[in-house]
Amino acid sequence: MMANDRYGEFEVHQDVELAFIPYLYPADFEDRWWLMEQTIWGHLPVLMRANSKESIEYILQALWRTRKSGLATSDRCIIQDMLQLHNESDLDPLLVCLRMLIRRCVYENTSKEDIPMLFPGEVLPELQKLLTLLLQKFQREWQEDVMKDQNIVPRLKAMTWNMANLEKGSADPAAVIDLKLQNDTPFHSGVQDVKFQLATDSMDMMLKAMHCIRDQFSTMDEAVNGH
Numbered sequence: 001m002m003a004n005d006r007y008g009e010f011e012v013h014q015d016v017e018l019a020f021i022p023y024l025y026p027a028d029f030e031d032r033w034w035l036m037e038q039t040i041w042g043h044l045p046v047l048m049r050a051n052s053k054e055s056i057e058y059i060l061q062a063l064w065r066t067r068k069s070g071l072a073t074s075d076r077c078i079i080q081d082m083l084q085l086h087n088e089s090d091l092d093p094l095l096v097c098l099r100m101l102i103r104r105c106v107y108e109n110t111s112k113e114d115i116p117m118l119f120p121g122e123v124l125p126e127l128q129k130l131l132t133l134l135l136q137k138f139q140r141e142w143q144e145d146v147m148k149d150q151n152i153v154p155r156l157k158a159m160t161w162n163m164a165n166l167e168k169g170s171a172d173p174a175a176v177i178d179l180k181l182q183n184d185t186p187f188h189s190g191v192q193d194v195k196f197q198l199a200t201d202s203m204d205m206m207l208k209a210m211h212c213i214r215d216q217f218s219t220m221d222e223a224v225n226g227h
Contacts, residue, residue: 040100041120043093044127049083053130058082060134063098064142071095105135106142115139154181154192164197174199 050056059082062075071079080091104110104118115135119128147153158180163173179194198206 040093040097041123043097044123044131046083046085046090046094047127047131048124049085051082053134055082056130057134060098060102060138063095063102064138064145067099067102101131101135102142105139106146110139112136112139152184154183156180157182157191172199175203 047056047059050059059079062071062079066072066075076088076091079095080088083091083094085091101118105115110118116128116132119131156179160178161175164176175198177196177198179196181192181194183190183192
């Protein structure tokens with residue numbers, strides 16, 4: 001089955017179709033997604049077939065890496081071998097469940113402390129613990145990937161500075177710059193403080209860059225205003 005959507009053309013396996021339709025057709029999918037969610041948790045123990053923590057880590061990373069395209073046949077074969085599954089169809093329900101966990105962990109701004117609460121009580125404690133550790137490990141990295149995909153960067157809210165406390169008679173004065181950056185992303189919203197030190201040489205380099213930016217702004221304004 002082939003599909004054309006905002007991610008381009010790709011082969012839709014069951015795990016990709018079910019995991020990403022909520023983002024494409026959220027209003028039409030609510031009931032189906034809720035019913036499916038009640039049954040898929042029972043497939044998580046299949047992960048216990050893996051020989052190592054690294055194998056499970058590979059599976060999670062592969063699912064994240066292919067979040068827009070779906071798993072390639074080669075990836076599916078590797079994961080199927082890792083889990084010692086004879087039938088490829090046994091793989092899909094597990095992948096649906098893992099994609100759901102990843103989606104909640106990354107897109108729903110679940111705090112690291114709340115990740116264990118994503119699992120219902122019937123999931124084996126040792127499996128909960130392992131998946132929690134791995135999701136906590138990759139959560140920030142994956143959220144940063146989403147921000148890069150959406151081209152979201154913080155904006156400057158305020159800036160202060162003061163001269164650094166240098167030893168008396170120092171020949172290399174420096175200033176400490178304190179920036180307050182407003183982060184409007186759903187994952188890390190709020191004000192972020194960034195401090196850095198500028199010496200004379202780095203100040204000259206920064207001023208040169210700022211002048212270039214100002215000139216670019218002026219050129220763009222003139223083009224817009226027809227001057």
